Amino acid sequence: MKDLIFDWNQRRRRWSLQSSHRPLLFNDETLRDGIQGPSIVDPPIEAKKRFVELTDALGIQCMNIGLPGAGPRAVEDVTTLARHIAERGLKVSPNCAARTHRNDIMAIVDIVQKTGVDIEVMTFLGTSPIRQYAEQWDLQKLIELSGDAISLAVKEGLKVTFVTEDTVRSRPETLQPLFINAIEKGAHRLCLCDTVGHATPDGVKNLIEWTRDLIDGTGQDVGIDWHGHNDRGLAVCNTLFAMEYGADRLHGTALGVGERVGNASLDQVLVNLMLLGEIDHDLSKLGEWVDLIAHHCEWPIAKNYPVFGDDAFRTATGVHAAAVIKAQRRGDDALADRIYSGVPAGKFGKRQIIDIGHQSGLSNVLYWLEQHGHPTDDGLARHVFEAAKAMSRTLTTAEVEASIRSYKGST
Numbered sequence: 001m002k003d004l005i006f007d008w009n010q011r012r013r014r015w016s017l018q019s020s021h022r023p024l025l026f027n028d029e030t031l032r033d034g035i036q037g038p039s040i041v042d043p044p045i046e047a048k049k050r051f052v053e054l055t056d057a058l059g060i061q062c063m064n065i066g067l068p069g070a071g072p073r074a075v076e077d078v079t080t081l082a083r084h085i086a087e088r089g090l091k092v093s094p095n096c097a098a099r100t101h102r103n104d105i106m107a108i109v110d111i112v113q114k115t116g117v118d119i120e121v122m123t124f125l126g127t128s129p130i131r132q133y134a135e136q137w138d139l140q141k142l143i144e145l146s147g148d149a150i151s152l153a154v155k156e157g158l159k160v161t162f163v164t165e166d167t168v169r170s171r172p173e174t175l176q177p178l179f180i181n182a183i184e185k186g187a188h189r190l191c192l193c194d195t196v197g198h199a200t201p202d203g204v205k206n207l208i209e210w211t212r213d214l215i216d217g218t219g220q221d222v223g224i225d226w227h228g229h230n231d232r233g234l235a236v237c238n239t240l241f242a243m244e245y246g247a248d249r250l251h252g253t254a255l256g257v258g259e260r261v262g263n264a265s266l267d268q269v270l271v272n273l274m275l276l277g278e279i280d281h282d283l284s285k286l287g288e289w290v291d292l293i294a295h296h297c298e299w300p301i302a303k304n305y306p307v308f309g310d311d312a313f314r315t316a317t318g319v320h321a322a323a324v325i326k327a328q329r330r331g332d333d334a335l336a337d338r339i340y341s342g343v344p345a346g347k348f349g350k351r352q353i354i355d356i357g358h359q360s361g362l363s364n365v366l367y368w369l370e371q372h373g374h375p376t377d378d379g380l381a382r383h384v385f386e387a388a389k390a391m392s393r394t395l396t397t398a399e400v401e402a403s404i405r406s407y408k409g410s411t
Helices: 045-057 072-087 102-115 129-135 139-155 172-185 201-218 235-245 266-275 286-296 318-329 333-338 362-371 378-389 397-410
Strands: 025-028 062-064 093-099 120-126 160-165 189-194 223-228 249-252
Touching: 025 266, 045 072, 045 286, 072 093, 072 102, 093 102, 093 139, 102 120, 102 139, 120 129, 120 139, 120 189, 139 160, 139 172, 160 172, 160 223, 172 189, 172 201, 189 201, 189 235, 201 223, 201 235, 223 235, 235 249, 235 266, 249 266, 266 286, 318 333, 318 362, 362 378, 378 397
Parallel strands: 025 062, 025 249, 062 093, 093 120, 120 160, 160 189, 189 223, 223 249
Antiparallel strands: none
16 A cells, blocks of 8 residues: 555654654543533533543543532542542543642642542643733742642642643743743643644744753753644644644544634544554544544534544545445455545544435446445436436435335336
8 A cells, every 4th residue: 555655744754753752642631621612511420431441442641530629520520530540440640630729739639649549730820921911910920820839739749730821822931930930840741732722833833842942951851741722723733743843742632622612633633643653552442432522522523524524434426436436346445445535444443435416426326226235237227326416415325215216116
């Protein structure tokens, strides 16, 4: 197959796992940032437990299991999920969001003490000028709030990631003292956030390279997280660029659920990195993972959603269908899977589907009849073909079957 596809994606790539001294990590935010979406239904705890199991099975190393500072229900769910991880012996490492408030930090500490499960603290604070203006904060206040929260969590023996909200719109003269202070207080990671989906790939490059230079200047071993939203439709693209420019833990959610138009779709990030050869995770349960969220969050998967939408591997166009059929006739399933698809359906438990519509050729009809156990005589095929041409859309299975019955009834 490599001889049949020239891959421009691999030319002069800036980064690969082979050239990095750090492992590439993933952090799922579905059960925290994801369920904050205004149209999202908070799943029941049993669904959340199953989601945690599937996240672990996919090789996603870290996941945010909630914001216990939000109230009693959040505390109960986070406690239950932490215990579930321990009882099932799951490898996924839990973390929790926390405002830079003592109460939020101590809520996590209490759960750690109650469950015996290590939970990383993701303490967040808005740092952009627009946030500072709205909150009436100055730099000294930001340093004080973040420093106190990080110091408290470290004192309690917890790992800490310092999360700067709206990092991509924050000034370097603000970020520099905040980052240095966070590292001095014991933060082991810095999370760069595109909270409102403002960044373009150039912005990602500039911010991450600047941050890496700052960290290198401290001489400390500190990781960089990337957390992106999708307001400009660039979240997945930006996340891939973040990896190539030096972020070593990537955030996202199942199906990209989250506030406003959502987060980076972690499922799409995983698919792309697998196709780039950067990861070899077993993604066989990725479909179940997104289906669970779609069902319990009451978030229908769009028909044209990559890989897992109904139309992802479906065509009714004559030229496209003919190419797929020719490949299948040669007994080459791999060829059929790639001739008109940038993603091999078979790797994700899917298959190429050929339907019949107003843009179909006769080969579509003959193939459909064969696949559905009907005779492929010319008269029947022509009858269905003419019925399809009279429509302005793709026929449903029921409509094709009705056309077949009408032909049989007239002969």
